[in-house]
Amino acid sequence: MMKRKNYWFLFAILLLSLTSLSPSLDFDYNNRLNDTKDPSRLLYPDSPDQATNQEPIQITVQLSTEEFAQLELKNKSFMQGTGIQVELSNIPLDDPNKLFHSLAIGEGPDVMLVNSEEVYSLATKGYLLPVESYQTHSPESSALSSLLSLMEWNGYQWGIPYDMDPYVMQWQSLVLETLGFKEPPRTLLDWSDLLVKVQESKGKYLLAMESKQPYGLVALMDQVGGDITNPEEEPLNWIEQALPYMYILDNHVEESEGIALEDIPLVISPYSTAALVQEEGMLLELSESVYASHPILLRSRALAVSSHSSLPEQSAEWIAYMTSPNVEMERFRATHHLPVVRSLYNHSTFVSVDLSITLNKLLENSSDLNMNAIQKKDLSTLTTYINQLLKGSITKDEFKEYMKNGEDLKPK
Known part of the structure; x- marks a missing residue:
């Protein structure tokens, strides 16, 4: 008789436990359903949860006043669409060494916009994360292979082409x-x-x-x-x-x-x-x-993630947005800096209406890139x-x- 009472007592405790857990389970499930109804979640399916995005990504660039204003507009759209917070910092054009000094003392940003030829030096100094460590999916359209070759060192890619201005x-x-x-x-x-x-x-x-x-x-x-x-x-x-x-x-x-x-x-x-x-x-x-x-020798710029960044996933999402075909095209119309996304040059309207030069050789997937002669000579x-x-x-x-x-x- 005593054992039966114990069983009923244990059963009551178990029932109470299940009752207390069920509301939170329902809440979590409903939240996930609601997430799928949020347009920003459909547009950015890989976004980290909004609750984890309170710490802003630190982005450092070196742009003219006009270019920086255009970047701020696109950055505002990114934050509205993802909920990820971003702080932009624009280094004066007459102070090119400021970024490198901050990286040397471990105070650099999460993401930096640099000249493409600087990626190699930054990577060899240990200042960058390899792209493979934060890029979880293939980009919609690949960049020009000639520019990607500048991002490579030691079997890894260390930056993502942003634009070019030959x-x-x-x-x-x-x-x-x-x-x-x-x-x-x-x-x-x-x-x-x-x-x-x-x-x-x-x-x-x-x-x-x-x-x-x-x-x-x-x-x-x-x-x-x-x-x-x-x-x-x-x-x-x-x-x-x-x-x-x-x-x-x-x-x-x-x-x-x-x-x-x-x-x-x-x-x-x-x-x-x-x-x-x-x-x-x-x-x-x-x-x-x-x-x-x-x-x-092709004047171009690239985006890279700092090796000490604590927000590599959010940084990768910002980079993916800023190098997407639509944003690249809008940047070209605003600044006349040429896009690096290969697929954009397949559209006849882009080439015939907006460009007065040809890029046929640059668009080729050439494996015969002769960079050694310049790399050996700084x-x-x-x-x-x-x-x-x-x-x-x-x-x-x-x-x-x-x-x-x-x-x-x-x-x-």
């Missing part, structure tokens, strides 16, 4: 015609003829470009039939002869003062700058071959030598010697 040749057709040219020169002989015509016409300048970035001379060298990584004598001779007729700027071409760029046959500048000032009768040309062969050192060549501080022979034995030479 240097282009901007020809003033009317000025060319006054020199007897109906179209831009195509051979070294044509370039020599153009230089002679400028000399005979007593024209002050043949071309304008900046000297503190290597990309302008890279584009010019390719057009005159040379390779910056292995410059030959004849193209270098032309560069040296043309130097007195080059308008060399320390800063960006758009910041030039005291000269009418529209009176110069050729201006070499980033595509985003050329697209802003392009008028009827102007021709834009992209040195596709050199960029396809040497991706590190890009910043190459920039120093190009600046010195354009300013007349070194001769073409000294420049050629550097490109052969760069590791043994020091800039003046």
Whole structure:
């Protein structure tokens, strides 16, 4: 009889336990049902739960005022759609080392926007997480393979391409015609003829470009039939002869003062700058071959996650949103920085309406990427030598010697 009472007592306790648990089970189940009715959960199915998103992601970029304003708009849309909080920080353009200093003392952001060529250095210093550690699914559309190659080191990918802004040749057709040219020169002989015509016409300048970035001379060298990584004598001779007729700027071409760029046959500048000032009768040309062969010379940017980030999943979601095809396209229309999502270039309307250059070689899946010649010679050192060549501080022979034995030479 005593044992039966104990059984009833235990049964009563068990019944009470089940009764107390059932409301929470129902609440949890109903919450999951409600989640599926939330549009933001359908749009971002991999989002961490809203309750875990109170700590904001720290994002550091280095953008112009106009670009940063555009990023803030897209970031607001991201936060509204996901519930993930984000704090954006914009480093002044004249303080490029601030981010690296913060990373060195362990105070860097969760996500950073950097120049693509900096990804390798940041990865080798241990500042970045490999993409494979936080990217849980394949992106909707892959980036250009030439840019992805810049993100790779030690068998891993360390960054995700964000945008690109290659240097282009901007020809003033009317000025060319006054020199007897109906179209831009195509051979070294044509370039020599153009230089002679400028000399005979007593024209002050043949071309304008900046000297503190290597990309302008890279584009010019390719057009005159040379390779910056292995410059030959004849193209270098032309560069040296043309130097007195080059308008060399320390800063960006758009910041030039005291000269009418529209009176110069050729201006070499980033595509985003050329697209802003392009008028009827102007021709834009992209040195596709050199960029396809040497991706590190293709001016581009990438997003990367810091190795000390405590929010890698949320950071990955922010990156996925900012590099999605729709956002890339909106950014292109607002800033003229070219998208890196390959699928966008498959649409004829995009190519024919918005672009005045071709990207056929860059769109190819090339496995023959010749990056070693530039990687062995630090890009910043190459920039120093190009600046010195354009300013007349070194001769073409000294420049050629550097490109052969760069590791043994020091800039003046």
